[in-house]
Amino acid sequence: MPLPPIDQADAAPEVRAVYDDIKATRSVPDVNNFWKMIAHHPPTLARTWDSLKEVMAPGALDPLVKEMIFVAVSVTNNCQYCIRSHEAAARRLGMTDAQFGELMAVVGMANETNRLAVGYQVELDERLK
């Protein structure tokens, strides 16, 4: 019952233009299902791609660190599609098994200590105010 993905061949020109930019920017032969689904709302497709391209570009943080942060959020939100696609992106950028292992360890501990801080209702220290 979910909407079907929109393939390049069936896409309206404004959608096709975004697909072409994704393929050119990432040097990939086809776009992921994520883009083929949000293409049902072309303004969301265009806006999301423009935003993601800007945010994930190299800057003060390198792209691998950005992808690992993306995975950390996706794991915390339990988004399977997002974990798989951004873990894949991180591995293409060189993430090793040891780095993935440490990433998961930090994500796990942060989720645990977040709840301890909340559960014990810890007050801000003076120096953190």
Next chain:
Amino acid sequence: MPLPPIDQADAAPEVRAVYDDIKATRSVPDVNNFWKMIAHHPPTLARTWDSLKEVMAPGALDPLVKEMIFVAVSVTNNCQYCIRSHEAAARRLGMTDAQFGELMAVVGMANETNRLAVGYQVELDERLK
């Protein structure tokens, strides 16, 4: 009504030993309220400190990257105490305003696209299965 923090002077020996290790490891004069609160359950204090010390140590990822991942999770979970204390830790390790800005931008985009992927019920691409 929350429990009061347990200061060093009032701490049982097993708690004091953990406080001393935190202060020595981090070269700080006193421990944060977080530790003074979970000290109400000494096994949780000891276990959490041992775990955090191991997980946040330099390894395949450097400590600044780990702190930024910690902040990303804490923002997603909306834990004020955790954001403040780990943002402070990241800044002590050299995080610049530009890096913080990009960190927040990635966290924001990840939270947005996580929901688009879920809301459109995107199927895994063959290559991600």
Next chain:
Amino acid sequence: MPLPPIDQADAAPEVRAVYDDIKATRSVPDVNNFWKMIAHHPPTLARTWDSLKEVMAPGALDPLVKEMIFVAVSVTNNCQYCIRSHEAAARRLGMTDAQFGELMAVVGMANETNRLAVGYQVELDERLK
């Protein structure tokens, strides 16, 4: 290993009475799996149906707006069953593709800006206090 759904034929009288009311109220030939599962705890079945019938009825908000709000929450919580069943309900009430697209866009942006507000620890403006 999860419990099996309880079909009408196997249901106790108190469960059957709720099923009958759901079918009559919604003019449907059978109840969804959701009801057949929570029927394992008859007080939960009765209470949840009574509550949902009251809350989702036409009132100060029209039923389509209520279903879209339900979808917004379900996407944020990542509940696949809930998204599918309430998206279906919204479409039966007339939700168009364009409305669904805007709904998802708002849900995505709200999740993004929620985290920016939390991450930057924005203080309440005077006029919002």
Next chain:
Amino acid sequence: MPLPPIDQADAAPEVRAVYDDIKATRSVPDVNNFWKMIAHHPPTLARTWDSLKEVMAPGALDPLVKEMIFVAVSVTNNCQYCIRSHEAAARRLGMTDAQFGELMAVVGMANETNRLAVGYQVELDERLK
């Protein structure tokens, strides 16, 4: 800017009747702010009280266990008001510091291992299917 709590003296008869039942059921001199706030929508007040009274009553689980489960959910959702009020309720029912400490420890570990299971995308074991 939030709505003001509705005190008993200013309450409409239908609201006052719920307040009276809460006070009688719990043997307390006044109702909590939670009730005085949702009283702005009388059907929500009546429905929520009826539901909570039914769900939290002694049954197959004893009331203290129910309150601790309530705290566990509230900590995971980061609802300060809910944590404070249900921790208070649990303590009135006899929860000791040691029990609270173990409750927090379980909540912390569950939040950690939830993310490890999700992050590693663990498949269901045959016996769990």
Next chain:
Amino acid sequence: MPLPPIDQADAAPEVRAVYDDIKATRSVPDVNNFWKMIAHHPPTLARTWDSLKEVMAPGALDPLVKEMIFVAVSVTNNCQYCIRSHEAAARRLGMTDAQFGELMAVVGMANETNRLAVGYQVELDERLK
């Protein structure tokens, strides 16, 4: 310790331009703290404002419905700043107390039934697949 808000007088030209557009679009004398905080990262400020302006504009859904959906997400995510500012926006667009009451009732029920569906591990009905 959080960053200070950046007032118009201290803002760089690119930030001031966004502030001016917000004030003109919304006919308000000053921008909210939210914008003054994310202004610390000018690309995030510009991108977020452009996106929000596009997404919240009248379209297939009217602006009041969009604001109520925004509130629903913000309540589910427990973002105080977001609830206050978007509840205020919804009230400016005409949301009545009765509508707010029903909005909260739907958000509450959705959060409850989301967990019942997940906890009972409800399978998708054939017609929802």
Next chain:
Amino acid sequence: MPLPPIDQADAAPEVRAVYDDIKATRSVPDVNNFWKMIAHHPPTLARTWDSLKEVMAPGALDPLVKEMIFVAVSVTNNCQYCIRSHEAAARRLGMTDAQFGELMAVVGMANETNRLAVGYQVELDERLK
């Protein structure tokens, strides 16, 4: 594309030692997939097992109550694997259908009232401060 589970036969000695301790402690013939996945990062495997063994042991709370709290958190976080495995553990410890039904009812109501408290921005009562 996720990593494969690491079976006992292929496990490094440090991993095998943990598997052996899990099997001995729980009197089970094999370890769950959860352990076989986090075994990709042996320090996480060892730390998580040590922590879980300590936290879930009989103490001020009995093991069944601890497993039900674990299920409550896992349902709130929507972790299918965690729900299934800890519901199974709770049933092995004697959880009845009636107890499971009440557990789900409390989890559902807590998630609902958490959002009502947040949405109405309820202030702490004096006695809860």
